[in-house]
Amino acid sequence: MGEKFAIITDIHGNSAALKAVLEDIKRDKDIGQIYCLGDMIAIGHETNQVLELLFSEKNISFVMGNHEQSVLNIILGKPSHSQGIVQMHHEWIAKNLDEAYVERLANIPKQITTEIAGKKVLFLHYHLDCNNQFLPLDTDPTGPSLEKIYENTDVDLVCFGHHHTIHHFSSKSRMYLNPGPLGCSHKPLAPYGTIEIGENGQVNVHIKEVPYDNRAFLKSIFETKYPAYETVLEVFYGNQHIPLVEEEEVNSK
Template sequence: METKLAIITDIHGNSAALRAVLDDIDRNNPVEHIYCLGDLVAIGHETNKVLELLFSRNDISYVMGNHDEAILNIMKGKEPGSVGEEKEHHQWIASQLDKKFIPALSKIPKKLYAEYNGKKLLFVHYHLNEENQFIPIDQQPTIKKLDELYKTSDVDVVCFGHHHILHHFRSKERLYINPGALGCYHKPLAPYAILNIGAEGISVTFKEVAYDNREFLLAYDKLKVPARDFILRVFYGNQHLQFN
């Protein structure tokens, strides 16, 4: 019997993109479970809409992202680990967060393991070191480097996010996948992945769902979101300029 899972990551406070993906999953790709690989909030400004949508469901499991961790640190009176304009942005996001979500956010772990049809899966926001901290992003990942990172792990699949571009590597040891950032893209498309796990093997399908991002992008200026010029340029390719 084949098991179908959905993998989403890096929603980044973009409720329009998240709703489009969840609707697509429910309508076209019904799955046994959804795994969300962190960075639910920050960069995007729709913090409470995203968390309301996610936590209203009982079919999603989560791992902690670096932005989620930064916002929680602020809520706990700690330093977020960011500086300059990014820190100002994190402080603004934290100020918008409905405190009712803090208990659920605080319970999210850094890693999750699961097993389906005899296949072992690991879910992380990004690769972790021995101190359970995220390592720097590898801009040129390879199968060899990934196998070296996970040489002591007995899992068959590693699912991760953080690096916003799609990754699909298959070695003799295991499958590595990152579906790409659901909420941050230079096009009005929201990516995610479907993982099919059967007795014979594992396959992955990468999906992109079109959605209307006009209101979301124009709201950065209306809300005076800190670091908005940098965010709109780097994470969205200045798509908002076409609406002016």
């Protein structure tokens, strides 16, 4: 029989986007397992709300992202490999992370390899080197460049995130999919992916963009003013908060 599963990645502390996607996934009764590909926390500030939502679900498998790794390193007294305002941001996230989630996060692996409907599938946040460390970001990946990384592996499908854009490449050997950042967009849309592997081995990929109300989330970032919040609002959300703040200022007069 075939099998269908969902991929979510780069939630980045955005609980409103996550709620919308989880509700959308639950409406599809054919989806069994959900694979969460890391960077659940940081950038957005709703760390504990996001983790509460994720860890309360029974059908989610997790891999660790670079933001989880950096924040955990700070908590555990290890080098975080972040610098400047990013380091200050991670320290703020670490300080506000509920201690109840630390052990659960620390036990998340960096990759999962499993067989689904006869296909060998690799789930990871981003490509890893021989020392199990994340490779530098390739801002312009191609099928051939990805194939160089995985040419000596026997996996049929590689699912990853990290790069905040959608990728869907195929080679003669395998397929590559990044469904895009669930929690970071210049529009009130939350992307995720579904993959259906049919009885005869055919692989069908579908990217969905779920609309949601991001106004309260954006205003909360502006009001909380945590380290790097201005960069976060501009780079990751396209300053969508500006008309919201201006409207509030007019209404308060």
